[in-house]
Amino acid sequence: MAIAKLPTLVPPDLVGAPEALPDEPADVPLQLCRDLLIDALGGLAGAPTVAVLRQALDALRDRLGEPGDPIYAGREAGQVRFSAAYLEGEFAQIGGALTIERARYYVDRLRRAAAVERTGAINEINLNRWKEYDDILTDSLWMIDRRDSSGVHTADYWGNFIPQIPNQLMRRYTRRGDWVIDPFAGSGTTLIEGQRLGRNTLGVDLQPQMVERVRSLVSAEPNRHGAISHVSTGDSTTTDFRALLEGHGARSAQLAILHPPYHDIIHFSDDPRDLSNSLSITEFLRLMGRVVENVAPALDRGRYLALVIGDKYARGEWSPLGFLTMNEVQERGFLLKSIVVKNIDGTAGKRNQKELWRYRALAGGFYVFKHEYLFLFKKR
Ligand SMILES: C[S@@+](CC[C@H](N)C(=O)[O-])C[C@H]1O[C@@H](n2cnc3c(N)ncnc32)[C@H](O)[C@@H]1O
Structure with missing residues (x-):
């Protein structure tokens, strides 16, 4: 059975109308009346045979192709949003099922997705609609070739990370x-991204x-969730993060993102x-340990x-700074959850040096860095 592409069925006045919230699926073009959709799906589930169910599915598709159909509610409560691609995928599975039991299983799954929001304990990802979050990375290899340079994000601070890193982590x-x-x-970068996502x-x-610059950047970035973005000058090896949080009436934090200097590669x-002036890696690791000890009491368990x-x-020697620092965090009681390898294909400056590094690598018997790490730990 041919199933037409849903995007062509979407009423033009509703395409892109609802503004997608950052924790919601990126593409949210369909805004439907929840009860009418659930009723229609109930009709599918009650079909006695696959052939009857497919007819009912076609009827539902016809309704979705009718801009005036009541299933397209206005912008009031009682609505559910679905990305057209997601709905199309679900319909394809329902219509393609070979047995009525299998088809009903897919219908029920879609009904649950429409009826119940099941978010994770520490995020806002609706697990009943997990397929829609295809922009949230779950693999341990991150290949991100373009920096997000939207809004006030800039790439001109040598050593900053791409906004996609804190974005992925916060979501x-x-x-x-x-x-x-x-x-x-x-x-x-973390503060700007946090403000966009409604995280303090x-x-x-x-x-x-840099602190002054961050203040002016976050004040230039829209703050539609009313997030607090606080930045202060300080030495993180001696900072009392709990006291800083208390200054904002918060008792604890729910995530820490540490992006230290990679020892002395860049002098900040x-x-x-x-930390980029540490005289040795041993000293760098000692100071990193202190930062972790200061952050840990401010972070909630789990x-x-x-x-x-x-x-x-x-x-002439490769120093596994990433793994050495990872050990420091583990030694302070954190549970290692993941090691992600992320590509670093370089800034414009680095690109100019590419050939030189390639020559050095060939001559020196080593490989040129193309990756960095994200270590994910959980506080026990
Ligand atoms: C790799 S950069 C972080 C870049 C940041 N993620 C961004 O996107 O812009 C490391 C930063 O650590 C800061 N730093 C170094 N030692 C520090 C210390 N003891 N306390 C606080 N900050 C420190 C440097 O000034 C530098 O801005």
């Missing part, structure tokens, strides 16, 4: 209104000029407290700490 591990700590705030953020950075400042870090190569 996976927090809910709206939660608090996120970033002890190496830099140019404020607490950033600390050693460099006062002349401040001797700057919540996540994400560490974003790469390795370094110096004096």
Whole structure:
């Protein structure tokens, strides 16, 4: 049975009309009356044979092709939003089922998706509609080739991470209104992204000029959820993050994102407290341990700490900085949940050096870095 593509059935005045919230599926073009949809699906489930069920499915598809059909409700309560692609996929499975039992199983699944929101304990992902979240990464290899440069995000702070990293982490591990700590705030990527997603953020950075810059960036970014984006100058090896949270009436944070210097690969400042000025890797690791010890008491149990870090190569030797730092976090009682490898295909500056690095690699018997790590830990 041929099933027409749903997007062509969507009434033009409703396409893209509802503004998709960041935790909702990215593509949300269909806004339907929940009760009428559930009734129609009930009709499908009651069909005695696959042939009858397919006829009822065709009738439902015809209704969805009718802009005036009451199944397209206005913008009042009692509605459910579905991406056209998701609905199309479900209809294809229902219509393609070879037995009535299988078809009813798919219909019931769609009915549950329409009727019940089942969000995870630490995020707002509706697990009854998990197929719609295809932009949320769940594999341990992240290949992200384009930086999100929308809004006030810029790439001009050497050593900042791409906004997709805090975006993925916050959508996976927090809910709206939660608090996120970033002890190496830099140019404020986490804070900007948090503000967009309605997460409160607490950033600390050693460099006062970066803190000023972050303040002006977050104040230029729309704040439609009324999130708090607090950033202050400080040394995260001595910062009391709980006290900072209390200053905003919060008792704890629900996620920590740590993106420290990768030891001395980039010198961020002349401040001797700057981790990029650590005289050795041993010293760097000791200071990272202190940062983790300061962040840990402010984080709720069962919540996540994400560490974003790469390795370094110096004096003919590869130093597994990522794994060494991972050990420091584990030694402080955190449970390792995942190791994600993310591509780093380089900034424009690095691209210019590509050939030189390739020559060095060929001559020196090593491989050029193309990846960094995201370590995900859970507080026990
Ligand atoms: C890799 S960058 C973080 C970039 C950030 N994720 C962003 O997207 O802009 C590391 C930051 O750590 C800061 N830093 C280094 N040592 C610090 C310390 N002891 N306390 C607080 N911040 C520190 C540096 O100033 C730098 O901005």
